Amino acid sequence: MSEFVHPVERRMTISAADEERLRTQLERTWYVPRGIIGWCSVADHKTMGKRYIVTAFCFFTFAGILAGLMRLQLAVPNNHFIGPDLYNQIFTVHGTMMMFLFAVPVMEALGVYLVPLMVGTRNIAFPRLNAFSYYVYLFGGVMLVVTMLLNTAPDVGWFSYVPLAGPDYTPGKRADFWAQLITFTEVAALAVSVELVATIFKARAPGMSLNRMPLFVWSMLVTALMVIFAMPSIVTCSSFLLLDRLVGTHFYNPAEGGDSLLWQHLFWFFGHPEVYIIFVPALGIVSSIISAFTWRPIFGYSAMVMSLVATGFIGFGLWVHHMFATGLPALGLEYFTAASIVIAIPTGIQIFCWIASLWRGRPRFHTPLVFVLGFFAIFVLGGLSGVTLASVPFDLQVHDSYYVVAHFHYVLLGGAVFPLIGGIYFWFPKMTGRLMDDRLGKVNFWLLFIGFNITFFPMHILGLEGMPRRVYTYPDNMGWNTLNLVSSLGALLLVVGGALFVYNVVRSYRWGLAGSDNPWGAETLEWSMSSPPPVYNFLHIPVVEGRCALWDRSADAPIVTGIRSDVREVLISDVMDAEPINVAEYPEPSIWPFLCAVVTSGFFIGSIFTPWALPVSILPLAVTLIGWFWPKKRDRERAIEEQDEDRRLHDAA
């Protein structure tokens, strides 16, 4: 039916008074509630996105402090500052928190904040689900912090291998906390991914066909799809671990027909794509920054999109390269070696496209772009050490050594954290209305860049010299002393750099230079409204006329009318061409998602201790879910409106 209804194109007069009226009404309709209950009821993607980002950085700081403690411990041989048991907890929580509570969520958080603005809509799809996912994530993270502070944190490494993590070798609750943390973060990440996919596919402004979508949005789309296909695997494997530990199943118990390698397959089938889930959004950040600071569209848009998509696919075919040392058949390993080298191709293509863009444009070297250049340097090194690891004989030599630790910090920090910090410098003026200090930013960059290399480069050599990872100390006579001390001094620089970043954020938030709507002259839609954006995002939903929405906008660019401003209506468009096809109504803020998240978290944590958690929480869970979906005042109004409308149509006919 709806295929036959088309929006009407015409001209009309919109006076300043009309716009003012519209603005007031939109402000009232899309209000962000205040007060404590209001705080827990917010459904706005910008507020939730900012909370997500700040929370993720808090976890980053906590995990960073743990890293600092590790470097303190390893600075000199035979150190007894931290004992082996505590050290095990520290590296496990550091790794787990960095991966599951910082890197993935912070990227999705940026998506939550930016994607609706970039595609030209008023909120993220399923805003209540979005709120729910945030609280689940928050409570799960707090649980891990608490276990660390109580000295009962997981201590089996960030990938929690069985049989070590199984019931026989790790009695107690530590490994359960790890497995349940995974449940928390997966629920949150999966929910956000569905919201992002729906927003990107269905809520784009008219004219933004797929081949005009900003590269950042493409990267979030690929990421969200990878989450949707990768995370079920770890949900399954960590649930099986919990079942083995709590109710005596035998999935990973070889004595009863189970298998420990099953864990590794399931974990890495998720774990390798995970790396790209962290890295692909960073590619989007890099593209946004480069085009803004060269004032030119990125060279080779189609090639960029294709490599993003290819990375998404190939990322699923590599997992066995984490298992080269497990004695799997050699023929299989060769395939995985080849695939691991092949994935360097799409990344290489993107790097060449960026270099070409920088070459053609006249780049302006503000802090965000400087971080991007730092990313190139570090990431290329990390990628190279990655290609070396794809070779089985070499991998067998350095497996579980500091060479691997060096490699993945080059990719993770270089490939994700540097672009991310650049991205914060870049979008901070949009989020707060103030610019971050550029001079401090450059000092910040050099501290982090030099500190990073001093910390992690020596680890390559330490690994080649045979220093294993995950040891709490080492004897004096191994020849590892100097490099470890150097590495720890580098970590000190990183700490200073991190502190300077926080200082710059806080200072600029208070006293920073007021920025305009579009301080960098960038091309995507988020720069078209005031900074910070109004609650309703766009006064008029724009019609997009080219790949660079703002640069390609003609003087007489059309706008969308006919969306109600007294209720939360949003335009829904078609997947390929973003033609408007219908209008949806988003729900009002509500406390129920928060309550539901509280009950869900109670259930997750309770079930670590007793199976009774299930029957006990079923009722409250049902209550909160029913409350969530129960008709509200607006539903009654809407039913009446619809009856009136039907009657009117009937009379007219």
Add this chain to the structure above:
Amino acid sequence: MTPPDAATMRPPDTRRVLDVSVLPRTVFGHQGLIWWGTAGFMVIEGSIFVIALVVYFYLRLQVTDWPPSLPNPGLFYGTLNLATVLLSLLPAYIAKTKAEKFDLAGVRLWLTILVLFGVAAVVIRAFEYFALNCRWDDNAYGSIVWTLLSMHTIHVATDVVDSMVLLTLALTGPNTKTRFVDYSENSLYWYFIVAWWVPIYVTIYLMPRWL
């Protein structure tokens, strides 16, 4: 601002607009947003089922006997349930078509019938557990069989509760048009659950006999 256009005589300050007020406010299927939420979760849950089935066959490769030193599961209740849920596709389908015609009476009737089928499926499911002829902690085979069955049971039970809530809403109102989209999506989700019972049934009940 743009100068007045003499040719068309249009006054200054008019703007080109794309008026979308004529577009539908209620849509069924993949044109609408709700469908994408349902579809997203179906993909996620479907992937979890796929992985659990892969684990079943992976575990099969670890041992020589299948089921390892245990009797085969009894066929009766599982097959009965298969028949029940396949039959329930009919009320689900009719409820969906009624919903898409905004036929409230029809929705009430066929949703009730769907709920009854769902309850029957849950009750039969209880007997299936006894017919498995193994415990979850006997060995890895028992673990995966119980888990597969329970994963599916959770879906069935959740959707039955869902349908009950929707039925209550259908009876009490207000029945906005988007509520009818919920009624229709509910049937879609039920199709999904029924569809998954086929491979899971085959795996749990027939594979031990074939492998």
